[in-house]
Amino acid sequence: KPYPLRMEGEVIAGFGRGSKDLGIPTANLPVASESSDPTNWIHTSRSGVYFGWASIRFPPTHTDLSLPPSLPSFAQSPPLSDLKIPSYDQKSDSTWRIYPMVMSMGFNPFYKNTVRSAEVYIMNQFEKDFYGAWMRISILGFIRPELDYVDRESLIRDIHTDVDVALKSLGREGWWVGGEERTWLGGE
Ligand code: ADP
Ligand code: MG
DSSP: OOOOEEEEEEEEEEEEEEIIIISSSEEEEEOGGGGOOOHHHHHSSSSEEEEEEEEEEEEEEGGGGGOOOOGGGGGGOOHHHHHOOGGGGGOTTTTTTEEEEEEEEEEETTTTOOEEEEEEESOOOOOOOOOTTTTEEEEEEEEEEOOSSSSSHHHHHHHHHHHHHHHHHHSSSSGSOHHHHHHHHTOO
16 A cells, blocks of 8 residues: 555544553544445554654644654654754744654554554654644554554553654655645645
8 A cells, every 4th residue: 555644633532541551642533434434544454553744733722832842762762863854844833733653553452442543642742632633644654563462561662662663764864744745744
């Protein structure tokens, strides 16, 4: 399946355990039920972890979220300055902000979900939650299939590896947000 794959929607409440249970919050997007659109790539692509870019349009009440992007400490190799991530050049008056992300898509075997979910971990520190904000994602690649885990620690360790893999890919020149993706993520 050719990348990028795109998806957008309002950030909704998920299962209420991302940040509490793992220390890794995931912004959840609604996934239409299979029957409503069987051709939608969300239902035909592989379950697993993907990486790419996410952009968020913050409501006016959330303007204080326009912080300089900062990555969690486990994601800081290679150094930020070497990554040349486009979001760092963004104009501060832009309502859309672009961030690197990893996304888990599928049934999440560790939690034994019965519905398919799309959960996006954004590599940025936010001052507060942004439920209700509009989010767009552009998926550029597949990292690994969905796995079950013996314990939380192994799950967390793997997510940290996913973040590392994502940043290394996105930091290379060919993966920067340009052209049509830039337009899409910039909200036009
Ligand atoms: P839920 O189960 O409701 O999705 P989570 O514990 O997964 O709860 O937290 C997700 C929420 O945390 C997001 O909807 C968003 O508002 C907020 N959030 C804060 N920082 C981040 C981040 N870096 N990545 C994703 N979501 C974040
Ligand atoms: Mg979540």
